[in-house]
Amino acid sequence: MMNKSLIFVLFFCLLWFSTLSQNKFVVQNKKQSHKIKFKLINNLIVIPVEINGVTLSFLLDTGVSKPIIFNFLNVSDSLNIKNTESITLRGLGGGESVEALKSSNNIFKIGDAVKLNQDLYAVYNSNLNLAPRLGFPVHGIIGFDLFKDLVVEINYSKKFLRLTSPETYETKKCKSCEQLNLEFYNGKPYVNVKVNLDNMDIPVKLLIDSGGSDALWLFEDEERGIKCGEKYFDDFLGHGLNGSVYGRRSKIKELSLQSFVLKNANVAFPNTENIFHATQIKDRNGSISGDVLKRFNIIFDYRKALMVIKKNRKFKDPFSYNKSGVELAHDGIRVIQELKRNDSKTTNESQVKKGELVYSNALTISLIPAYAVVELRPGSPAELAGLKIRDVILSINGKKSYQFTLQQIMHMFYGEDGKKIKLVVDRDGEVLSFNFKLKKLM
Template sequence: MKKVLIIFVLFLWFNDSIFSQGKFVVNNLKKSDKVQFKLINNLIIIPVEINDVELAFILDTGVSKTILFNYLNISDSLKIKDTEPIYLRGLGEGESVEALRSRNNKLKVGDAVDMQHELFAVFNDNINFAPRLGVPIHGIIGYDLFKDLVVEINYSRKFIRLTEPERYRYRKCKKCETLNLEFYNNKPYLNAYVKIDNKKIPVKLLIDSGGSDALWLFEDEELGLSHSEKYFNDFLGHGLSGSVYGKRSKLDEFSLNRFVLKNANVAFPDSSSISFAKKNKDRNGSLAGNILKRFNMVLDYQKAVIVLKKNSLFKHEFSYNKSGIELAHDGVRVVQEVDYKLNSNKGLIIEDTNKTNKIILNPSYKISLKPAYTIVELREDSPAERVGLQLGDVVLSVNGKAAHKHNLQDLMKKFYDKEGTRIKLVVERNRRVFTVYFQLENLFQ
């Protein structure tokens, strides 16, 4: 019988001491390379090649090993090598998931290459973050890349720069803050301050670029880490072992030395979802994408420092979902549309001179497959729930515009608008189409 390893993870938690590993080198004369990324829901999505197959990965400082999922349709071309079964456990209230530990793979990010890369391929079809982000995602990479290279992350211009440490040159920067990093299970931590009820409290936080929220704190009455009187229960995110829930609130201040953010979003996850996260007893929470994106930064694991500089996103107001629903891309719908590319045999289009009006005589139609957006989370007593929306409802249009004409992120942004904004949804449930109206609510007033 093959030996089965059980590895506990905090999105994802590994003990790396038992694993051999390869090394990233930059294969060009400069020993440095710039890689563009997409910023989706505050997450960094980078192109990654595994065994010469191009995929899309989340760049996540909160993981210590490379995770591959949503790959079954390309498994033949990937040809992952030297496999051994294991089980992984992550954030959320679900069970451990089966995976393969695979050694000696070629992994490439830009010109940075590791010829003996170890990764973990997850079998479970349900471990798929693509529906929540609206774009294909095949995995997560973190410590394996950061341990070998100095990584610059430019959130404002959406690129990372990977440089071999002996070639990296620090520039003088009066507007920068340099903070020391501490490591636990190969994950980076920094020290910061939060102000709650006018009390300034020191906290040790995991730097978690793979989280889309702003800040998570673990409740601790002795330290004063608890939500204010104004809070609400909400869906916080989706981890390897399922959904994470908790309380949303606001901080008076969050500070990293002289950089201070006021009225920042904060969430206090339920203890059942983060039991493995608390293995580091000194940890007080996570610093995630909605704060990290407000800085351009340099992460240097070998020198154990992070250099931060405010960028154009620093003063963006902290917002949150005021509707109570979360949508996910859920396959496709069949949509019938007028085909405007008509010829004389099929019909006639008459347009006025300013192109604003059309009269279609004998129109023809085309059938298309369009994205379907389904309600996958519904907050109790939210505006959306009170008008009768349910899990599984398919959103056909928002404020008069077909849902499939939006990408998922643009669609979700509408629910982060100002208090009182009126939302009109056309929804399908069990082949019945109906319309609902509600207004966005501010729960912190």
């Protein structure tokens, strides 16, 4: 006869497998809630995602409906992807649709949140490699499928996510918070806010796009008074699924999210030909992205169609922009030789970990990251100084470039008006020096 404890164990296991077999993310712990640390890189959230037993780095993007893997990195070979079919995808950018393989029955794990039957899309377009621009490996993007199943808290100030089962989530009273109602179209969340343009308050419906690093994009609409003012400059805005996006950068007087008002916020007006498909969505007026979102701690509850926001310590940070006109990207590695004093007779373990090969007591060969110019704004300080696309940065303001991360270098270009920048570059084997000052354009 089966004892009671064994019956209980079998019942618990059956219940656990029944819950786990559902086609949704389920948090597998007693609290049904789990906290996950993330990296914030260029206003973008990067989280660890385990797919079929392989841990990868994914961008958390409220602007995508299905997970996408950048398959040119050859990650699919180790993921054991099955049941594929060819499809085409469209997004921002003026290029053609991209081909992808749709795969089903994949096991996704984010912290203690597990889903056993997840679709994903493997894209082979090499232009979708985010790693060079971020200086950090990113293998894919995930969004709606996680948000629709769980209550997602994004704490930008402490850099963690909290994933909680909606059935056990308890809404806490918060006098210093604001609640915004969400609307959904094709699995993407939209919010109604107000912008002040030419001293007029204009209601707008914006996509919440945590996968964008800018503050705000607006689609020009003369009838509604949504248009770029006289103070602006033309610039590269970013990469979409179907190519590069260009447009005009400017400022708006105010962005109002209920009682929270951000003043003198950055805004970009993308060129119409780069965003044609986005403008076809009824009543959409643009996007609200990372440079705004990071100023709040946010709770997304898709089942209740709610977004709860609370100001954090970044709220009053001034909005800035790249005053140099140059965009850099990680461009592989460089090999350098350095003379170093080395009293030991053998290479030690720490030198091996740093990627250093010691051939003698004096000569050390190291592998270091290469940062190259990939975008150059016409008429910008960097362009007028003589920089060219594909120049490789050797040093900046007297320090070797490899002593910085890519984001640290780019942050220097957002400095104060008039700040001096000295770059030493490698141009096809020739070492050149350039000097310029950051210039405020608006």
